[in-house]
Amino acid sequence: MNQQLLDQTGRHRPLARILIVSFAAALCLVTYTVKGDETEVSLGTSAPAPTKSEKDAEVDAIKGQIAKYLRSVDDADTQLASEVWLSSPEVSFIQPRGHQHGWKQVKRSFYEQTMGGNFSERTLRIIGDVSVHVYGDTAWAEFYWDFKAKFEEDGKTLNTKGRETQIFRKVAGDWRLVHVHYSGMPVKGEEKACCPSAALKTPQLAIELPAEYKNPDGMTIQDGLIWLVVNNGVQDAPSCIVKITADNKLEKVIDLPVNPDTGIVSALCLVFASDGHLYVSDNQNIKGKKEHGQSRILRVVMEDGKATGVEVVATGVNKANGVAAKGDSLFVNESSFGAAVPTISGTYQFNLSDLKADDPVRVDGTANDPHVILTMESEGKYPIGANGICFDGEGNMYVSNFADCEIWKVAFSEAGKAQKGALFAKVDCAESVGGMQYDGKGEIWFADFDGCAVGKVCVKSGESCLVAKNAPCDGVNGELDAPSECIRFGNKVYVSNVDITLGPNIADETHTISVIDLD
Structure with missing residues (x-):
């Protein structure tokens, strides 16, 4: 993966390295510095861990962005979405209808064509909890969702459910969405399918x-x-x-x-x-x-x-x-x-x-x-x-x-x-x-x-x-x-x-x- 993101100083940082650092941080404290186009990573205890209150504040800020993301889908509102997504050619969106690269593609394909062009009404809500993981200036969230909509053409309704992962990057003090990947709900046979389809039982x-x-x-x-x-x-x-x-x-x-x-x-x-x-x-x-x-x-x-x-x-x-x-x-x-x-x-x-x-x-x-x-x-x-x-x-x-x-x-x-x-x-x-x-x-x-x-x-x-x-x-x-x-x-x-x-x-x-x- 050679995608790059702008860091807070305006320099490019490889997205792959950001993700590697994020997952490594789950095991131990990670510190890193940027020198030119290179990122030096060290493992140890040289940087203080965030306090619980600081981490809670970061989680709340990310959940606020997710709430704004839901509203942007409900209204097919690209202006509101631009306050959530990082405006960069390096962001990406993977979903059943395709794979978009860059904010312009996400805006046009997902918001304007799929959401705005197909549906006259949309309601996206979260099922259960949002799980947020914060590591430095990188974070990801995972949740289940329920989507209801009405087709513009014939007024027929649609109801789907799914699961989603979102990756965020903190830029200039604000959390911005850089990647979304969603898919359908677990199907029968998956280990954690809690309510698989089955014949009703007789009392x-x-x-x-x-x-x-x-x-x-x-x-x-x-x-x-x-x-x-x-x-x-x-x-x-x-x-x-x-x-x-x-x-x-x-x-x-x-x-x-x-x-x-x-x-x-x-x-x-x-x-x-x-x-x-x-x-x-x-x-x-x-x-x-x-x-x-x-x-x-x-x-x-x-x-x-x-x-x-x-x-x-x-x-x-x-x-x-x-x-x-x-x-x-x-x-x-x-x-x-x-x-x-x-x-x-x-x-x-x-x-x-x-x-x-x-x-x-x-x-x-x-x-x-x-x-x-x-x-x-x-x-x-x-x-x-x-x-x-x-x-x-x-x-x-x-x-x-x-x-x-x-x-x-x-x-x-x-x-x-x-x-x-x-x-x-x-x-x-x-x-x-x-x-x-x-x-x-x-x-x-x-x-x-x-x-x-x-x-x-x-x-x-x-x-x-x-x-x-x-x-x-x-x-x-x-x-x-x-x-x-x-x-x-x-x-x-x-x-x-x-x-x-x-x-x-x-x-x-x-x-x-x-x-x-x-x-």
């Missing part, structure tokens, strides 16, 4: 609930067993917690107390926290009078593996939904902060030490409450936003936007402070994204209530696929019947069918737990 009947148990919902795993919320919304009985035994029987753990102000309890989700107790969301809007501020967070006090009582530890929630625990915190989804359209929803974070039975935390039920760490908008057909919630093995939080078929991601600092949330995946294969559970194997499993389906999402790429799906039905043979939660248990996936009337689903007398065998 089987695991449990037909007895008459005293209706509307099964949230699930979690503790002590080698699945623990389950039974909402009992269609009958005059309190919500309760049960365990699924090894032989698929139900064993009651405890009944949950009604709200004295409403006379009901309407539990949805549950999770064990680091203090050993079980926390439950009580969504009064499911069974109650649809008034805001009546929902609660309950704590089932556990001693030696047995439930000894239930305490109210938080009040004032509007539509308490998914719950998760990490470290010394409890996270609770608020499916709607109010009646406004679009629906605004989000996630609360509570410190476990602040959740006291004799002095429950009182939230104000708005997005401005100090416990809120994530907000999102929903424009779907239901006023239901934040629903499922889970954490991956690296401590990142994922929240589903039910009506808009989205999953949002929140990272945390070393001190445990939530960072700004970002869209992680648009789940195009589903009609809704409800309860979610991370399986410890790199995949998030989710229930698609509207689609009577169960699917999974790869936490590495954001790619999604359905694993099981059927038409709306009564579920008597184990079919999915308004599924609200699913959880991987060994090589099986258990699914709770909440079986309520909403959307395409109509409540019936049969209430079931389905199971999907992954073998």
Whole structure:
């Protein structure tokens, strides 16, 4: 490779040498100087490594350029693109339609002809995270993307997904794009294809609930067993917690107390926290009078593996939904902060030490409450936003936007402070994204209530696929019947069918737990 780039002094530097230096730096500290047309490289410790804050600033600057790059594609804007690309005959762009050399070719072929000439509308978005690697004044980024467009000629739509590498060079203090190489998504048979194309699996009947148990919902795993919320919304009985035994029987753990102000309890989700107790969301809007501020967070006090009582530890929630625990915190989804359209929803974070039975935390039920760490908008057909919630093995939080078929991601600092949330995946294969559970194997499993389906999402790429799906039905043979939660248990996936009337689903007398065998 004999391509050259201008360095900050105006002299030419071979691009091949830049890349060699970049990759060598992954193993040890590299310093180099330029003498005329020659680059001298030395390995050692003569140059100080950038501090973490300096490196973070460089990463943020590169991510800012990538965001600008996305906008330049959306608008086919060559002026904006010129603020991202290095204006040099040595830059290059490799893509399925060709290989462009130099900014003029990239501008004409990719922006003006492909993007501007073929499409009347374009939307390029990133799937999952952007991984940025900085070594001196050279950096590269890698990410997955989703591209939607409408053809100028006939109005037909196009949707493609792919993966991309971008190489940047710091010139006169600014990061400039010097090379792009993109291709399609992994195909079946590749080692890391997280959601390969495969035939849908057929759910089987695991449990037909007895008459005293209706509307099964949230699930979690503790002590080698699945623990389950039974909402009992269609009958005059309190919500309760049960365990699924090894032989698929139900064993009651405890009944949950009604709200004295409403006379009901309407539990949805549950999770064990680091203090050993079980926390439950009580969504009064499911069974109650649809008034805001009546929902609660309950704590089932556990001693030696047995439930000894239930305490109210938080009040004032509007539509308490998914719950998760990490470290010394409890996270609770608020499916709607109010009646406004679009629906605004989000996630609360509570410190476990602040959740006291004799002095429950009182939230104000708005997005401005100090416990809120994530907000999102929903424009779907239901006023239901934040629903499922889970954490991956690296401590990142994922929240589903039910009506808009989205999953949002929140990272945390070393001190445990939530960072700004970002869209992680648009789940195009589903009609809704409800309860979610991370399986410890790199995949998030989710229930698609509207689609009577169960699917999974790869936490590495954001790619999604359905694993099981059927038409709306009564579920008597184990079919999915308004599924609200699913959880991987060994090589099986258990699914709770909440079986309520909403959307395409109509409540019936049969209430079931389905199971999907992954073998």
